[in-house]
Amino acid sequence: MRNSLDQSVRRLSGTAWGTCRRSRVERCAWAGCAAVALGLALVSHLGPHRVWGVVAGSGYAVAALVTSPSYPRRAGRAVAVAGAVVLPLVGLVAAGERQLEVSVVERSGQLLLTTGSPYVSDPAAVADFNPYLPGMALFGVLPGDARWWSGGVFVAALAAAGLLRARLLACPLVALPLAVGGIDLPVVGLMCLGIVLAGRGRSSGAGLVLGVAAALKWTAWPALPVVLALTAVRQGRRHALRCAVVALGVVTVAVLPFALADPAGFCRNVIAFPLGLTSTTSPASSPLPGHLLATYVPGGTVIALTLLAASAVVIAVSVVARPPGTARGAGIRIAAGLGLAMTLLPATRFGYLVYPLVLGALALRPPSHRTPPLNFRERALA
Known part of the structure; x- marks a missing residue:
């Protein structure tokens, strides 16, 4: 009985550690995407690219903040899609850019x-x-x-x-x-x-x-x-x-x-x-x-x-x-x-x-x- 309990505890600990590690990796990935997007906004001479860089960079940054073991990773992914695709697309189409x-x-x-x-x-x-x-x-x-x-x-x-x-x-x-x-x-x-x-x-x-x-x-x-x-x-x-x-x-x-x-x-x-x-x-x-x-x-x-x-x-x-x-x-x-x-x-x-x-x-x-x-x-x- 005790061995079974110890195995369950170890399994849960391993699952929690794996979830935490994956969340950290994904958070770093969104932070890296934010740096890339904001860097593009600084160096690009194309107006639509600069707009995308600012909006998407903000979206990626929020996704990095949202991604944590306390929240499902899909929440951060949804924020990233909304910030990097939906918002800049709608804004650029509306502006004709x-x-x-x-x-x-x-x-x-x-x-x-x-x-x-x-x-x-x-x-x-x-x-x-x-x-x-x-x-x-x-x-x-x-x-x-x-x-x-x-x-x-x-x-x-x-x-x-x-x-x-x-x-x-x-x-x-x-x-x-x-x-x-x-x-x-x-x-x-x-x-x-x-x-x-x-x-x-x-x-x-x-x-x-x-x-x-x-x-x-x-x-x-x-x-x-x-x-x-x-x-x-x-x-x-x-x-x-x-x-x-x-x-x-x-x-x-x-x-x-x-x-x-x-x-x-x-x-x-x-x-x-x-x-x-x-x-x-x-x-x-x-x-x-x-x-x-x-x-x-x-x-x-x-x-x-x-x-x-x-x-x-x-x-x-x-x-x-x-x-x-x-x-x-x-x-x-x-x-x-x-x-x-x-x-x-x-x-x-x-x-x-x-x-x-x-x-x-x-x-x-x-x-x-x-x-x-x-x-x-x-x-x-x-």
Whole structure:
């Protein structure tokens, strides 16, 4: 009896110690986020970023104060989401303040309605360029601020993928673009959903979702071969072919008519400009390796693009030699590939790191009981 009581006391003490330790870690994390947000407010020259930094920094600070063993950790997370996402988003939308990307998307939507194309044939200024694929213009066609629609697609995709977490939404790399207008969020959200659907054996659904993501921006395209490999491993080549046909069908319908209508304008906007191959400099200029090479090294643009191609080949070889058998494995490959790409692009910014962050969260997610077991017979035939 006494031994049983001692064991119960030790178990409760261990649980209490673990809870206290986790609360301290989370409190330090929110305090660190507050420092990052307030630091951004001090150094950024962009008005929306400064507003976000002040509001979000205050929200993170309150979340750090609220997070303690006396309160559930979800209370601090709710405060962090409210302070870093909801309040700055509502305030910035009401004030009409946004990143340039939101204006580009909304203008492309209006161009699509008035001219039949989301692109300016001969862009000159930075604001004239539309580096996104035609599907992105739909966010500019819909009524209201494009941030509501892009953020809504991101949140809905994460929820459908079982990845909607307060800590992920409140992370500065996610909360900042949600508030000021990051158009990469719906792309990476749909990529995660497509990977999860492929892991669940829903090849047609995965192809449809990834096709939509690939019609928004080039950055979704590396997910296609990895997901096809995952589908072939789990279900066989027939299902992989079905996934490919659906995805490529969606992309073809969404992109090809605009590419054929004005090939030169399409290439200037969505190929040359993102790669830094136009006379107009992209504002994406964070001091990551690709940008530093292109800026300070003779022939640096060619070197950066060569390294980018080499990293793509390495990831492709790894997928062929050892294809992923789970959604987590596919998420790791895509996160690694896009992480390398985002650091090596000549025109890049820190915000692009949201891709490896969100895909990494998918890869680190505990295995789901909904994932069907491997069909070893079909895997042998794949």
